[in-house]
Amino acid sequence: MSNNGRPGPKTPVTLKILRYKPGSIDPPRYDTFQVDADPLMTVLDALEEIRATEDPTLAYRHSCHHASCGTCAMKVNGKDVLSCVTKVLDQKSDVIVVEPLGTMPLVADLVVDMGDFARRYEPAGLSFVRESEYLTEAQTPEGVERYTRFESCIECGICLSACPVANTNASFIGPAGLAAWYRSLQKGDGERADILAAVDSDCGVWGCHGAMECTEACPSQVQPGDLIMYLRREVVKSKLPWAH
Amino acid sequence: MNSNYHVVVIGGGSTGAALVHDLALRGLKVTLVERGELTSGTAGRHHGLLHSGGRYAVKDQESAIECIEENFILRKIAPGSFELNDGLFVAITEEDVAYKDTFLQGCAECGIPTKELTAKEALLLEPNLNPETKLAIQVPDATMDCWRLPMRFFATARQNGADIRPYTEVIGLLKQNSTVTGVHVRSHITGKEYDIKADIVVNATGAWAEKLSEMADARVPVRPTPGVLVAVYGRWNNMVLNRLNRPSDGDIIVPQRELSVIGTSSWYAPDPDRLGLPLDHVERMYERGSELVPGVKHAKMRAAWSAARPLLGEGAAATEGGRDLPRTFKCFDHKERDGVEGLVTITGGKGTTMRAMAETTADVVCDKLGVDAVCRTKDVVLLPYWAYYH
Ligand SMILES: Cc1cc2nc3c(=O)[nH]c(=O)nc-3n(C[C@H](O)[C@H](O)[C@H](O)COP(=O)(O)OP(=O)(O)OC[C@H]3O[C@@H](n4cnc5c(N)ncnc54)[C@H](O)[C@@H]3O)c2cc1C
Ligand code: FES
Numbered sequence: 001m002s003n004n005g006r007p008g009p010k011t012p013v014t015l016k017i018l019r020y021k022p023g024s025i026d027p028p029r030y031d032t033f034q035v036d037a038d039p040l041m042t043v044l045d046a047l048e049e050i051r052a053t054e055d056p057t058l059a060y061r062h063s064c065h066h067a068s069c070g071t072c073a074m075k076v077n078g079k080d081v082l083s084c085v086t087k088v089l090d091q092k093s094d095v096i097v098v099e100p101l102g103t104m105p106l107v108a109d110l111v112v113d114m115g116d117f118a119r120r121y122e123p124a125g126l127s128f129v130r131e132s133e134y135l136t137e138a139q140t141p142e143g144v145e146r147y148t149r150f151e152s153c154i155e156c157g158i159c160l161s162a163c164p165v166a167n168t169n170a171s172f173i174g175p176a177g178l179a180a181w182y183r184s185l186q187k188g189d190g191e192r193a194d195i196l197a198a199v200d201s202d203c204g205v206w207g208c209h210g211a212m213e214c215t216e217a218c219p220s221q222v223q224p225g226d227l228i229m230y231l232r233r234e235v236v237k238s239k240l241p242w243a244h
Numbered sequence: 245m246n247s248n249y250h251v252v253v254i255g256g257g258s259t260g261a262a263l264v265h266d267l268a269l270r271g272l273k274v275t276l277v278e279r280g281e282l283t284s285g286t287a288g289r290h291h292g293l294l295h296s297g298g299r300y301a302v303k304d305q306e307s308a309i310e311c312i313e314e315n316f317i318l319r320k321i322a323p324g325s326f327e328l329n330d331g332l333f334v335a336i337t338e339e340d341v342a343y344k345d346t347f348l349q350g351c352a353e354c355g356i357p358t359k360e361l362t363a364k365e366a367l368l369l370e371p372n373l374n375p376e377t378k379l380a381i382q383v384p385d386a387t388m389d390c391w392r393l394p395m396r397f398f399a400t401a402r403q404n405g406a407d408i409r410p411y412t413e414v415i416g417l418l419k420q421n422s423t424v425t426g427v428h429v430r431s432h433i434t435g436k437e438y439d440i441k442a443d444i445v446v447n448a449t450g451a452w453a454e455k456l457s458e459m460a461d462a463r464v465p466v467r468p469t470p471g472v473l474v475a476v477y478g479r480w481n482n483m484v485l486n487r488l489n490r491p492s493d494g495d496i497i498v499p500q501r502e503l504s505v506i507g508t509s510s511w512y513a514p515d516p517d518r519l520g521l522p523l524d525h526v527e528r529m530y531e532r533g534s535e536l537v538p539g540v541k542h543a544k545m546r547a548a549w550s551a552a553r554p555l556l557g558e559g560a561a562a563t564e565g566g567r568d569l570p571r572t573f574k575c576f577d578h579k580e581r582d583g584v585e586g587l588v589t590i591t592g593g594k595g596t597t598m599r600a601m602a603e604t605t606a607d608v609v610c611d612k613l614g615v616d617a618v619c620r621t622k623d624v625v626l627l628p629y630w631a632y633y634h
Contacts, residue, residue, distance in 0.1 A: 040521060067547060111433075129326075147483075150327060
């Protein structure tokens with residue numbers, strides 16, 4: 001492969017990528033590609049390189065390239081990760097297997113239908129900004145009432161893909177959705193009783209088996225698994241007169 | 245629908261997003277095709293700064309005026325898509341201090357509100373700033389969500405009847421004599437090729453605009469001019485921090501969620517699909533960024549990447565770094581420029597000026613089609629982005 005303007009020594013690596021195009025590559029198959037990986041090259045960079053030089057039909061999701069938008073999640077060697085911050089050489093394997101996220105329906109190649117994530121997540125109605133809590137010693141400038149910042153959850157779908165319950169139960173709200181309900185509770189968005197009622201079921205907090213795969217996989221330290229446990233406690237407390 | 249005309253927009257970046265929204269609101273039938281995921285070109289991976297215009301107030305006032313106007317329109321039509329954090333232009337050296345009056349005068353001429361702060365006041369707002377800070381100027385910059393903001397335009401356009409087709413690449417233009425009559429596309433979902441007929445085709449492919457227009461033997465003077473951005477762990481600042489001086493490398497730090505993004509640099513890349521990632525630029529981001537906030541020097545890197553500006557320019561200025569090329573946008577009717585009917589190109593500009601770029605282009609499209617419809621995008625509040633999946 002010609003010099004691609006990228007830094008550092010190059011190591012040849014093979015990517016084994018799941019391909020699927022309904023009606024033409026159907027059933028799915030794996031295609032292999034070679035890339036010359038440098039120390040900074042991410043799996044997403046490698047996919048970009050393959051699309052630009054070898055196969056313009058390769059379909060994958062991406063946008064921000066810095067773990068901020070949440071579009072580029074996929075499975076790399078079986079782990080659910082953001083491809084834009086997963087380095088090729090950190091995989092320490094000569095062959096890297098790249099596959100789409102689980103749980104959500106497959107659209108083509110590495111692209112899944114995020115409508116499934118939206119359906120489970122959206123009822124919490126979480127706005128995507130929150131009050132900024134950092135720089136405590138700082139004052140806000142005149143004319144600025146308070147700083148706001150974007151929510152930590154980037155809605156990438158990794159937790160939903162990693163969750164053993166969501167994998168088989170389409171009506172389970174799932175980790176990101178339950179974490180969003182917890183944030184709404186914390187922020188005081190909406191009636192407390194309504195929020196607790198929305199999650200007090202087998203599709204909500206009681207569906208979780210406590211596998212904690214979500215907290216393990218979350219790239220943004222949202223720790224959805226822990227938040228589900230907090231939410232459970234709040235549901236139980238609301239039923240105990242002495243705990244109010 | 246107030247007309248049966250069909251417009252095909254090529255390119256699903258911020259410009260394409262705002263354009264399909266505008267055209268759909270005007271009652272036109274519109275289809276957008278994007279070769280990859282929506283906003284997978286430049287729009288999704290830019291610095292994330294809703295510009296106040298301060299950066300361009302001295303050397304590129306037309307662009308600065310566009311920025312401040314659009315800044316306030318976007319806040320109104322897309323509430324919740326911005327961190328409300330304002331920005332500072334910070335003077336660290338005596339040379340920076342000497343630039344202050346020029347800067348303030350530029351801002352005044354462009355209608356950009358400013359407020360002068362002493363070093364002590366600035367450090368109280370931003371404790372991680374360089375302790376050598378001499379003074380700072382507050383401006384209405386803000387952090388934007390580069391993915392979710394355009395997605396709100398797509399969501400609203402879709403609700404209004406627009407047909408949005410990601411993973412659909414234009415591989416040829418349909419032509420009759422010297423008139424473009426549609427596009428020939430390949431779906432990267434089904435692998436199939438097909439034609440889409442159109443009364444007008446709009447090329448909104450940003451840094452790819454020249455590649456596209458060449459398919460119709462038309463020309464667009466676009467220079468793909470990339471820059472490097474580096475995201476580090478930690479929210480080192482709450483406000484957008486800019487260096488109070490002429491625009492140069494690594495002189496802005498934009499906080500985003502729990503990251504801080506340092507940018508940027510500028511060079512010329514002939515192929516927008518192969519930008520590379522010059523290591524010396526990555527190092528320069530750390531070096532120059534730490535002049536503003538010393539703590540970032542040893543902050544752990546979350547990501548480093550390149551993105552291509554679609555700058556307009558020809559000749560010598562364009563082949564050098566591109567710093568002096570204007571950030572304004574331009575809409576080309578290829579009938580006037582190249583004798584090619586049915587093709588319009590919109591390129592240049594900023595993420596911040598996406599709505600204005602769309603308005604100008606939709607005016608040209610309506611004019612060419614003889615459709616009488618006013619622009620309403622200044623007032624229509626956008627749907628939440630999740631509505632895209634409804
Ligand atoms: C380093 C850097 C930092 C920046 N920072 C800021 C900032 O902080 N604030 C700001 O306001 N602006 C910023 N900008 C500018 C801003 O990012 C761009 O002006 C803007 O995103 C361009 O959007 P666009 O929609 O015109 O182009 P793009 O987003 O590039 O969209 C064009 C689309 O066309 C698609 N396409 C290409 N060829 C085809 C084809 N054959 N068929 C179908 N689709 C095709 C591409 O895939 C792409 O998605 C920055 C730019 C750079 C490079
Ligand atoms: S591309 Fe945005 S999170 Fe990876």
